[in-house]
Amino acid sequence: MKPVRIVTGPVAALDRANVDTDQIIPKQFLKRIERTGFGEFLFYDWVKQPDFPLNRPEFQGAPILAAGPNFGSGSSREHAPWALQDYGFDAIIAPSFSDIFKSNCAMIGLLTVELGEEDVRELLDLAPAEATVDLERQMVTLPSEREVPFAIDADIRERLLNGWDEIALTERRLDEIERYERERERTRPDVLAL
């Protein structure tokens, strides 16, 4: 994973609440067994509608997406973050995200930043005006140049800043896992015994 520090540039605005992962990447694209190439199918059904905000020319190439609350709800498909990242977004700013979507983004280095409704409103209303997400300082610079802090899990922040692979990090704790398995894992019949 590439390290993530600062994302800066124009903001694309998707002023909708409860955007679910079925909209972000519809099911017919979940049949692919690759991890790449999902960007061209992002919001596949919505982009066919002429009034869909992300079709606006001024939003093309924006690295930041601003959206309404509960973004990424529904299905756990990681194909949704893959598609957003592949399309060119490096950070998403919204009042709230669904839990699984947020975890999935953190695994691939796509920043999810939760800001208050009013701050997100400024981004949505002024888009494509530029903003900056500074992960190191945990600060968003809004188009008005006002700075607002955001919260992020300390371990996730460090992992993203360094571009570390979570599996490799956990493998360093192998002795802990082995100890758990030895001492505390209760004896149960193996699933394979079925």
Added chain:
Amino acid sequence: MFEKVWTDHEVGDGLLFIDLHLVHEVTSPQAFDGLRMAGRPVRRPDRTLATADHNVPTGGGRADELSEQQLAALSRNCEEFGVRLYPLGHRNQGIVHVIGPELGVTQPGMTIVCGDSHTSTHGAFGSLAFGIGTSEVEHVMATQTLVQRRPKTMLIDYRGALGPGCTAKDMILGTIAQIGTAGGAGHVIEYAGDAVRGLSMEGRMTIANMSIEAGARAGMIAPDETTFAYLEGRPGVPEDYAAAVERWSALRTDEGARFDHTVVVDVPSLPPQVSWGTNPGQVVPVTGAVPEPRNESDERALAYMDLRPGTPVEDIRIDRVFLGSCTNGRLEDLRAAADIIRGRRVADGVRAMVVPGSMLVKAQAESEGLDAVFRDAGFEWRSAGCSMCLGMNPDILAPGERCASTSNRNFEGRQGRGGRTHLLSPAMAAAAAVTGHLTDVRELVA
């Protein structure tokens, strides 16, 4: 209860041991690829179980080429990494959240994950079960653990008893309407109260299943005699069953346990529920009407659903009926629908379909003659899979078609592009099938 399960599985700070990892064809290929590239094995194949469910054809014959490739990849990967697989054609094949419990591999007190958001279903047994993405699937395959922060806890306290014709589905749809689709975000829900205690395991699974639709990654129900009776004799349970029951009994939430939030749901005030919009919180009683929009989201939903505020719910005509899914594709669900169907016919112009949740459910239903009840009434009787719940296989709605569905999501295009979904219980779906419009099932049983 949540605290007990969590603490019991803490390998160390922020690292949770996973007892059971369920795998299916759609969210696993990239994870297996990741392992292969890094030269990692599946650490605990004995705690990993795979099946094919999301894109399998349910009407016989072969899947489309891409689906076939994905199914073939699952078979290849499971063989290479030594993972037990129930593929298409196997008697144990079915929706991953139906087969775990019916095989008895889902047990109280376990941590269970799967690359699917409806993994919350298994919480009905008092396990901590939640959906994960493909990178986390790979992490669990490689380490049998997950990096997790302790979530907050929410108690949903169901007060009072269910009325006639009302089911677990109505309880959970009514709950999501009450707290919203993000109401449970950041929380693990515990469902409690007499109405929950009175439910069968099937009903409890319906409730836990839709935790994610309330925004909660997991939902749990304390194990009790109903749980132990359900699991007894199933192939996956411990040999010393009495000892297991004793251990599981200790999981029950202690008196006076504290929750970060408590929600009270008044069960007697819940008539059969139906969704009218494009998220599972947009729900009204079948006795009600399509509501006035309160925001832009509601307006978009009304336009997509082609509904006008004030229209009585029972006036909404339907084209299709889907009975199945990990929410309502179990034997009890099929029985409940069959009770309404028996001696009646699917209304003219309506196409109705039953997709049992697993091949075992299908076999059991056939041994009871339920397949004949459905067929005689004009239903299609299919093989097991996720089917029209998410429409990855050919079972989809045509644009503009309106479906009474026992599944869990009414998102735009979920059941097919331009398709319109109304979520409801199996009995309500059966009632809609015979009348051709959304119908209060209580009128048919009176």
